[in-house]
Amino acid sequence: MKIKFTNFSKEFKILKKDLLKKFNYLGNKGEYILGDELFKFEKKIEKFLKVKHVIGVGNWTEGTIMLLKALSYKTNDEIITVSNSFVATCGAIVYSGQKPVLVDIENDLNIDPKLIEKKITKRTRAIMPVHLSGIPANLNLIKNICKKYKLDLIEDAAHAFGTKYYNQYLGTIGRVGVFSLHPRKSFHVLGDGGLIVTNDTKLYNKIILLRNHGLKNRNESVIWGTNSRLDNLQAGFGNIMLKKINKWNKIQLNFAIHYNNSLKDVVETPVCNLKISNPSFHQYIIKTKFRNALQEYLKKNGIDTAIHYPVPIHRQKAFKNQFGTVKLPKTDYYSKRILSLPINPHLKKIEIDFVIKKIKAFYNTL
Numbered sequence: 001m002k003i004k005f006t007n008f009s010k011e012f013k014i015l016k017k018d019l020l021k022k023f024n025y026l027g028n029k030g031e032y033i034l035g036d037e038l039f040k041f042e043k044k045i046e047k048f049l050k051v052k053h054v055i056g057v058g059n060w061t062e063g064t065i066m067l068l069k070a071l072s073y074k075t076n077d078e079i080i081t082v083s084n085s086f087v088a089t090c091g092a093i094v095y096s097g098q099k100p101v102l103v104d105i106e107n108d109l110n111i112d113p114k115l116i117e118k119k120i121t122k123r124t125r126a127i128m129p130v131h132l133s134g135i136p137a138n139l140n141l142i143k144n145i146c147k148k149y150k151l152d153l154i155e156d157a158a159h160a161f162g163t164k165y166y167n168q169y170l171g172t173i174g175r176v177g178v179f180s181l182h183p184r185k186s187f188h189v190l191g192d193g194g195l196i197v198t199n200d201t202k203l204y205n206k207i208i209l210l211r212n213h214g215l216k217n218r219n220e221s222v223i224w225g226t227n228s229r230l231d232n233l234q235a236g237f238g239n240i241m242l243k244k245i246n247k248w249n250k251i252q253l254n255f256a257i258h259y260n261n262s263l264k265d266v267v268e269t270p271v272c273n274l275k276i277s278n279p280s281f282h283q284y285i286i287k288t289k290f291r292n293a294l295q296e297y298l299k300k301n302g303i304d305t306a307i308h309y310p311v312p313i314h315r316q317k318a319f320k321n322q323f324g325t326v327k328l329p330k331t332d333y334y335s336k337r338i339l340s341l342p343i344n345p346h347l348k349k350i351e352i353d354f355v356i357k358k359i360k361a362f363y364n365t366l
């Protein structure tokens with residue numbers, strides 16, 4: 001049996017009829033940029049997430065760069081976040097002129113709130129937790145710290161569309177949340193895309209201008225902006241995907257629970273309180289000291305895996321050249337142990353069972 005990490009072609013087959021119909025419809029209409037389809041998508045997401053405003057943007061990274069500009073942070077203002085993330089989390093901060101201040105993680109692989117206060121300085125403006133793999137960061141504690149020090153809570157919700165934390169959706173709990181719609185995310189379009197979500201109307205009005213050259217109408221520009229609009233066509237594909245996301249997230253969650261139950265005796269399974277959340281399990285990340293050998297063994301047995309992330313951001317040359325060395329012992333420790341197993345809604349239960357069987361067989365060889 002061969003098990004691929006992603007299943008784009010299978011998904012395309014399922015959605016093909018609707019996608020082509022949408023392509024035909026929008027092509028015939030000839031509306032490609034800032035059209036009704038995008039506005040409809042934004043309204044639908046507002047309703048889905050129960051949030052006041054949604055802005056479709058080019059991708060998470062550009063969206064966050066615009067957001068930091070809209071928040072009027074100054075050069076070298078500090079934003080507290082994590083190193084155990086895709087490089088964009090810090091890249092967007094640095095590109096905007098601010099400084100990422102990195103905090104170590106807990107065993108759920110998210111920011112450790114106990115370590116945040118030590119890193120707060122006069123220059124700190126925001127805390128930006130990442131809900132890694134769709135598992136919520138400890139937002140109740142983080143919210144209290146934000147309140148105490150008057151900091152913005154910005155959620156990097158790139159992995160977390162459709163996940164609830166208690167009774168609210170991730171991304172809508174802080175002042176603002178940003179989602180990525182990259183094809184590798186559980187909720188995605190067929191190319192790059194992103195969503196900024198907020199209940200802050202002033203912030204919304206600013207970002208709406210920033211994403212389109214500061215234009216308040218076709219010919220009048222009131223501030224300097226950029227070009228980072230979610231394409232109408234991608235929004236159309238997003239409207240199709242939105243109908244599936246609850247069902248597909250649920251399938252992933254059930255696969256994750258099955259992995260948990262079957263593997264808990266041989267590896268460290270993801271740490272997450274399923275009583276307060278229904279994580280999307282954008283990735284299913286186990287921890288084991290035999291990571292490299294296990295990955296190799298699974299590869300030999302036809303099973304693709306991945307590592308999120310093999311080189312934490314504080315170990316990247318780009319980071320070290322600018323900010324020097326940062327000590328993050330848990331981030332380093334886990335970076336050598338984490339392994340993402342295949343998970344997506346298009347896998348079959350027998351395929352998940354095959355992965356489980358092979359992992360158990362690996363541990364029997366030790």
Ligand SMILES: Cc1ncc(COP(=O)(O)O)c(C=O)c1O
Pocket residue numbers: 059060061062085086088089130156158159179180181182193194
């Ligand atoms: C946690 C996290 N933040 C930000 C991003 C950047 O998203 P985008 O590719 O839409 O800019 C990613 C993408 O992989 C991500 O995983």
